[in-house]
Amino acid sequence: MEEALVEELDDEEQLVRRHRKEKKELQAKIQGMKNAVPKNDKKRRKQLTEDVAKLEREMEQKHREELEQLKLTLKESKIDSVAVNISDLVLENQPPRISKAQKRREKKAALEKEREERIAEAEIENLSGARHVESEKLAQILAARELEIKQIPSDGHCMYGALEDQLREQNCALTVAALRKQTAEYMQSHSEDFLPFLTNPNTGNMYTPEEFGKYCDDIVNTAAWGGQLELRALSHILQTPIEILQADAPPIVVGEEYPKNPLILVYMRHAYGLGEHYNSVTRLVNSATENCS
Incomplete structure (x- = not known):
């Protein structure tokens, strides 16, 4: 019984720890979203408020469902354990008991199956949803x-990862970590170009030097999402234009003053449950094949 209780506590503690990490990552993302929208753009600010509320609702619902599923699984495990104990009292030569490791594997497989079913259901619903329309x-x-x-990958580094991929096609080996470091250093050394666009979400005031320093530290040391300000800095660092393609608006080009072929990113507003995402691009296979023939 003591071992079962310890195992139950371990499972719940791991879930709570993961939920705490996901909430922290979401807050970092939300902060990045807020920073990317100018204070005087009321229309985008209103949309931002709605988007943030939606993200928080979705995460809260997801966490609640996972906690309920864990409790249900633990309850079923207790019932199974009691049934086994009773059978031990009345039966002889019963089959070998399932090991704790096997139970954990079966529980993990059941949770993974349920997750895959939820994903499949979401994909079916999404055929007529915003994500499908945007992708088309x-x-x-x-x-x-x-x-x-x-x-x-949607890991908080997607904008930098997309640029890393684009640069690799040009035989430039800058990594995500290097891009983040150079971005923070450039923004800190040109603070007058970026501070006017960064406001404290609680006060609405422009960032203090200390807050700006923390913002730049987060660029280097966390998975904080990148936005237009970071793209502007990177265009200057690389001395290359960066073009951002999107579904419902004309392309945005930063660094137009540089006479080079642009690095091309795709901005997706509805790519994942947590919202915005950047992808890279590559040549269409068919057209590339035709050009080689």
């Missing part, structure tokens, strides 16, 4: 330029 529009925009999306 982007596919048409990219196809007209003989391009297609190249998926980048």
Whole structure:
């Protein structure tokens, strides 16, 4: 009984720890979203408030469902344990008991199956949803330029990861970590170009030097999302224009003053449950094949 209690506490503690980490990552993302929207843009500020509320609701619901599932699983495990103990009292030569490791594997498999079913259901619902519509529009925009999306992991580093991928095509080996470091250093050395666009979400006032320093530290040391300010800094660092393609608005180009072919990113507003995401692009396979023939 003591071992079962310890195992139960370990499972719940791990879930709570993961939930705490996901909430922290969400707050970092939300902060990045807020920083990217100018204070005087009331329309985008209103949309931002709605988007933030939606993200928080979705995460709260997800965490609640996972906690309920864990409690249900633990309850079923207790029932199974009691049943086994009773059978020990009345039966002889019963089959070998399932080991704790096997139970953990079965529980993990059941949770993974449930997760996959939820994903499948979400994909079916999404066929007529915003994500599908956005993907269709982007596919048409990219196809007209003989391009297609190249998926980048949604880990908080997606903007830097997309640029790393684009630079690799130009035989430039800058990593995500290097891009983050150079971005923070450039922004700190050109603070007058960036401070006017950063406001404290609680007071609405422009960042103090201390707050700006913390913002730059987060760029280097956390998975804080990158936005327009960071893209502007990177265009100067690389002395290269960066073009951002999107479904419902014209392309945005930062660093137009540089006479080079732009690095191309795809901005997706509805890519994942947590919202915005950046991907890279690559040449369409068919068109690349035709050009080689």
